[in-house]
């Protein structure tokens with residue numbers, strides 16, 4: 637699944653790695669430009685499949701490019717497959733803009749809430765209400781060490797120390813003292829990389845740790861996943877969502893080629909929802925040596941990976957945060973309330989992916 641560094645070793649020049657490097661964000665080497673003015677290097681996107689255009693031209697004239705199949709079914713949405721990748725399904729524009737806004741809000745407000753774990757747990761422990769704290773311009777401050785039994789640090793008599801952090805009001809409430817560390821909640825929000833729902837994934841052991849405290853995946857998300865999984869469940873069995881990983885991408889972030897191979901039954905799909913900025917997704921084969929197929933993922937698209945496609949390397953080498961390519965304009969209208977400005981600010985330069993799995 638997800639390597640710690642999120643990209644594969646630079647020295648392994650596999651076909652997958654070559655494609656990652658082709659699409660990754662690089663800047664022109666102009667030493668005079670300041671960081672803000674740096675210009676992204678142009679990249680040739682002519683080979684990237686654009687399922688939005690595929691859908692538009694299919695709707696207009698019934699035609700589709702070679703290698704792309706339109707699934708014949710009575711499913712409510714058009715679904716496309718790739719001839720050479722059985723088990724892969726692409727549902728363009730599966731979510732309305734209202735649904736996208738709803739899931740963006742959930743991804744930022746609810747999904748990182750304890751007991752769900754995030755990448756911040758390892759450093760700070762559980763952080764409740766991170767989004768609200770960022771919205772209210774709070775600062776997260778280390779207020780001292782506690783022994784694991786709760787005794788303050790200086791009196792802990794050599795017992796294990798845990799640092800204790802709390803949100804304070806900007807600079808006003810920050811306790812004075814040379815040793816206290818602090819970080820703005822808005823920075824922590826920007827540094828959010830993943831959160832896990834339902835059964836918690838242990839990244840160090842690369843396994844689900846069923847002993848970790850967890851809540852069930854919210855029923856509305858289960859219902860959406862069950863509904864969207866139907867094209868990949870032709871025999872009509874049930875899809876039972878048990879775990880989800882939410883990935884948060886900012887400018888320059890990528891997700892290196894990997895397999896999602898920790899679930900027991902690979903015939904069950906992974907339902908993968910894209911929100912926010914447009915991205916490039918690479919779908920490779922069973923070996924990193926197989927040249928991957930690049931495709932755009934837009935907000936509202938849903939991808940299913942089941943059966944043989946579960947054995948295929950895949951990753952996200954690029955998200956587009958520039959105005960011309962990010963395609964986040966619809967959010968401006970739908971997230972224009974005062975309350976939503978922080979969400980708007982976040983999503984105009986970010987992408988969120990929610991992928992939902994049946995584990996057992």
Ligand code: SIN
Pocket residue numbers: 883891896908910917933950951952989991
């Ligand atoms: C994943 O491969 O696990 C996530 C893919 C995505 O971000 O669309």
